[in-house]
Amino acid sequence: MKSIIDFQKYKQNGIPISMVTCYDYWSASIINSTAIDAVLVGDSVAMVMHGYKDTIAADIRMMALHIAAVHKGLSDKILIADFPFLAHRKGKKFALDAVEIFMKQGANAIKIEGSGSVTNLIRYIVDSGIPVMGHIGLTPQSINLLGGFQLQGSSKESAERILTDAKKLEDAGCFAIVLEKIPSNLAKRITKSLSIPTIGIGAGKYTSGQILVLQDLLGLTMNFNPKYLRKYLNGIELIAKALNSYNADVKKRNFPSSKESY
Ligand code: KIV
Secondary structure: OOOOHHHHHHHHOOOOEEEEEOOOHHHHHHHHOOOOOEEEEOOOHHHHOOOOOOOOOOOHHHHHHHHHHHHHHOOOOEEEEEOOOOOOOOOHHHHHHHHHHHHHOOOOEEEEEOOOOHHHHHHHHHHOOOOEEEEEEOOHHHHHHHOOOOOOOOOHHHHHHHHHHHHHHHHHOOOEEEEEOOOHHHHHHHHHHOOOOEEEEOOOOOOOEEEEOHHHHOOOOOOOOOOOOOOOOOHHHHHHHHHHHHHHHHHOOOOOOOOOOO
16 A cells, blocks of 8 residues: 555455554564555554553653654555554644654554544544544543453444444544454444445454454464454464574574584
């Protein structure tokens, strides 16, 4: 994908959009060499890279550092950056300052969690020339209100609310919406009723695209096995095996060899 405009083109042409999260330079360089369409510097960085139990600890400074690192590894992919906890709740000036920092570090678009009153800010950011991706369903920044990372939209009432929120986000000017952890039939209804694409995580196969956390799909996340996750690599096992081989070689003085010495 060359630009945000392609999101719309992909939806119109029925081409699924593939996205992964990315937080650092070296994995960005690898993703850059693949056919993956776009990259999200998610606030999940707080959990995956910094070891926090949720995304609340992510802030502007943490996000900006990771955006800059990822940007250096990408030459050919769209970089979307997550607005961290409360950054969109501290007034327009705070939000626009954060947007400015993110865009100057290399973001092409911003992702904002939630709907309702946040739609006014989204409209304002979009009017300022910055593409915004919405994010509804399970919104991890509201984890303390939601009471956990559980499925959203399973009752008729909450399903209708999520559908209404999706329409509000489209009206506010979002170019795409992440649907996290909702029933697949609800995601299908939402995707059909919007002209902008939906990107699912734990939302079934009827969304316009999919996103997974890079370390989850590579099997690099310990003790994380939600139903929606498909692991494309047994990363932990492979890496541990390589490290143990190196360790054994060092202990046996098998490394370095004369070829590996000066
Ligand atoms: O922060 C993140 O990784 C996300 C994705 C799960 C969509 O928001």
